[in-house]
Amino acid sequence: MSSVRDIAKISGVSAATVSRVLNNDPRVSEDARRKVLEVANLSRYVANVGKRSNTNIAFVYTGESSLGSPFDAALMRGMASGMEEFGFDLMILDARRARERNEAYSSMFMRKGIRGAVLRTTAQTSSICRQIASEGFPSVVVGARIDEDGVSYIYSDSRKASERAVEHLIGLGHRRIAICLNIVDDSDHTDRLNGYRDALAAADIDFDERMLVRAPAEREGGAQLIRRLLSMSPRPTAVFITDPYTAIGALTEARRARVRVPGDLSVVGFDDAELRYAVYPEMTSVCQDGVAIGREAFSLLNEILAFRPLDRARDTEAPRTTGLEAIQRSMQTWFEVHDSTGRMEA
Incomplete structure (x- = not known):
């Protein structure tokens, strides 16, 4: 693992300048800051002050936290299942709150003893992911697609x-057939909307903007959805709900409003855990394996880090490669039919 003196030598600056950069001192030129951060990232430098851990992998929210969601819980379970072998610890971080004023994201991660980051983002905050990647810090975006080099x-x-x-x-x-999307845009919900439109087009059914409803990705969002559908004339006979908690909230509100599922309304939900089995009726769903995605996210990050398992006694690692090449992979979802959909009644 590189030291401050090693970074100074490679960067062509003094050790004091390296220290100022790593501590976010403003008395450094932008050119020197860029050189130091580039070398620090490529050499996998992590600050080691006192007893501070330098074996952290961060699960980073670039925007509003969705920590309570089943998907995020599944992602972290999957990450943790792969991290122990390599001697890493999991840290949860809010990028906006943890970063000091004018601090580079790389500097913030190094200051906190973080070796790599798994980034949870939305369309509104994806620029933060691009910035982290441009700084060269080892990172993987999870649950979203950002089709850019690096x-x-x-x-x-x-x-x-x-x-x-x-x-x-x-x-x-x-x-x-209505569709319910999250009020926050991301690539996942865009994919689901596109799939919805593809099916309508193949069946010569015109896309109707009135059938697109947005609701918060929470149980109350599902209640709002049902109330909205009941206000329409004529009412939809089916709905595709693209978030798990929204779908559960919708089924609960449907029972409260005496809407029969699937007799009055067929419901297709989305599930990234096994919530489809925990509701009545069991929910027909598009499914993804959140645990497997989390496990794969750490695996990708580990490829970028190019680490072998840590020797805890010496706190060293053996790099297999140099440089940080982007790795972009997708996993498939699947469709399961259960009891919340049925033939339309005359």
């Missing part, structure tokens, strides 16, 4: 499975 990601492609879900509803005789 940005590594792992996500589930849900377009085809979403298309099959809507085809299933059409095959049951439904024509007025």
Whole structure:
């Protein structure tokens, strides 16, 4: 592992300058800051002050936290299952709160003893992921697709499975099919919307903007959705809900409003854990394996880090490669039919 003196020698600056950069001191030119951070990232430098841990992998929120979601819990379980072998610890971080004013993200990560980051983002905060990648810090975006050179990601492609879900509803005789999307845009929900539109187009059903409803990705969002559908005239006979908690909230509100599922309304949900089995009726769903995605996210990050398992006694690692090349991979979702969908009643 490189020291401050090693970084200074390679960067062509003094050790004091390296120290100022790593401590976010403003008395450094932008050119020197860029050189030092580039060398520090490539050499996998991590600050080691006192007893501070330098074996951290961070699960980083670039925007609003979704820590309570089943998907995030599954992602972290998957990450943790692969990290122990390599001697890493998991840290949860809010990038906006943890970063000091004018501090480079790389400097912030190094200051906190973080060797690599798994980034949880949305369309509104994806620029932070691009910035982290441009600084050369080892990172992987999880659950979102950012199709740019230099940005590594792992996500589930849900377009085809979403298309099959809507085809299933059409095959049951439904024509007025609503779709519920999160109020926060991301690539996952865009894929699901595109799959929905693909199925409608294949069946010669015109896309109707009135059938697109946005609701928060929470149980109350599902309640809002049902109330919205009940206010429409004529009402939709089926709905594809693209978030797990929203779907559960919708089923709960449907029972409260005496809407029969699937007699009055067929419901296709989305599930990244096993929530589809925990509701009544069991929910027909587009599914992804959040634990597997988390495990793969850490595996990709470990490839970028190019570490062998840590020797805890010496706190050393053996790099297999140099440089940071982006790795971009997708995993497939699948469609399961359960009891929340049925043939449209006359």
